[in-house]
Amino acid sequence: MKAVCWERTHRVAVEDVPDPSILNPRDAIVRITSTAICGSDLHLYNGFIPTMQAGDILGHEFMGEVVEVGTGVGNLQKGDRVIVPFPIACGRCFFCTHDLWSCCDNSNPNAALAEKVYGFSAAGLFGYSHMMGGYAGGQAQYARVPYADVGPFKVPDTLTDEQVLFLTDIFPTGYMAAENCDISGGETIAVWGCGPVGQFAIRSAFLLGAKQVIAIDTVPERLHMAAEGGAETLDSLQDEVFERLKEMTGGLGPDACIDAVGMEAHGANVDYWYDKAKTMTFMATDRASALRQAIHSCRKGGIVSVPGVYGGFVDKVPIGAAFNKGLTLRMGQTHVHKYLPRLLQHIEKGDIDPSFVVTHTVALDSAPEMYRTFRDKKDGCIKVVMKPH
């Protein structure tokens, strides 16, 4: 089959690789009809996530048709149309049974690696480095899906691939980011980063009852898409973000701040260049200007919610501001499984049509070019969907 393989930093290639096969009783094989490039794939592309190996198959946002099931999978049949959550979860451990699916205790065969860095290992992920399990990803024609009796979620034929594909990651990720803000009605939420996750965070905040969402980015078409979603926008290259946020909230500051940027933040401030220098000299691993600004801007007693991916260490986190303002920090990989039924309902009821985020639909062969376009935010690129067949 054809698959998008990580070769080295800044290089991916479409290669002919062996077809996947059932390795464990609870596995299934899915023939992939649509697969997306995620913003977090760019962290791999840019070499920010350790333990990648040449030849690793990328991709963790994919859906398709079940073509084979293991002997331990009773709830799926050949021909079922499913989306596949990006965290691999066993469904039986303490964490899965407490709706903490991305913290699954059993799905990472390389848990010892992750434990060295994080103390404990979270769930294995598709196509996201050996520390996260070393599982082959879904930017391919077929994929092996472990714990298929738990993960794959059947979707109705009445909805298109583009309407349900993002249930695998970015819609639940944006939704969980908003849910973590404890929205009960009438709040102001500020969102750093108007990439796909930011876009879904904005719309989810409104779905949950926020009165005002302020979106912060530097890319005009992303700010435009945020405005279409109902957000007021700030361009962090032109606006004094902190001052403007105060003005827009009666001097109070946002009730909650969402960092949908993560560890490769860009910025015009001195701290961006500080992080850049440190990461380039291997004295730090992640750049965190969005996180710093979110903590600094948040109102007293507010919440900072972090869906943006961090992998290692950051420097100069304003913990004093967080402490003295009594902030709550919430973060983590998304517990996708938890959100699927309610988010599918929102889609079916027409509350949201996730296909709004797609800007590019291409064949799998275009992956190398599309990784570059997406990374450089060229050609208005916000979300790339690839068709492997």
Place this chain on the structure above:
Amino acid sequence: MAVATEQPIDPTLPASQPFGWHESEDINSQVNVGRIERWMSLIAGGALAAYAIKRRTPGSGMAALAAGELMYRGATGHCHLYQALGINHAAGHAFERGTGVIADRGSDTRRRLGGRRGIHVEESITINRPIAEVYRFWRNLENLPRFMRHLESVAQREEGISHWTAKGPAGTHVEWDARIINDVENKVIGWQSLDGSTVATAGSVNFSETAHGTAVRVHLQYNPPAGRLGSTIAWLLGEEPGLQIREDLRRFKALLETGEIPTTEGQASGRARSRR
């Protein structure tokens, strides 16, 4: 609380065996050293400590350490080595709460394994399954090679005796016989190699219920003999025996919780073409 067997599991135990098999009150009791032994430990430890403090020579550090262990043992009634074996010399004293079980003193493991020499490993894991199921799975020793990578097979012979085969380097094998010396249902299983075995080894596994499932605590001790066999034992447990046992326990947990062991071995990648 489960009921322990009232009969010795090993029928070969001498009739004069001073301690019987007892129902346990509390698996978490830390007292596993007998009363007289505790006093002896305290006195010897105190004397050794006084000596170490007075001398203050380079060697006195070691003496102080040994003194510390002896005094700890005396004061707390807890011996780390006994714990490793799941042995309790305190049992039988009605006023003490013990884990309830003692093996025959004829094969005292202090001589067999020489204190804390050799490879000693202690690891814990919590399994989201009922304690009875976790205990039963382990008690069927033939299950152990399903998750312990260094074992090839364990065959249960007559009651309490089992034959263990481990993998050695380059297709070789190491074999020994072991006997269950301690078995309280849903609480503890302890075993040790028979006298005259090529490998001196002992181990125990303790089970306890927690808010998150069943906590399993494993102690393993191997005393590598001199020579080539010794290096084989060292080889099969690797440079970090603790890490290997930790991985074994992780597989044990996955097997019980999910029915399978997670793997990526044999999956597709672009390496077959680009590397070979």
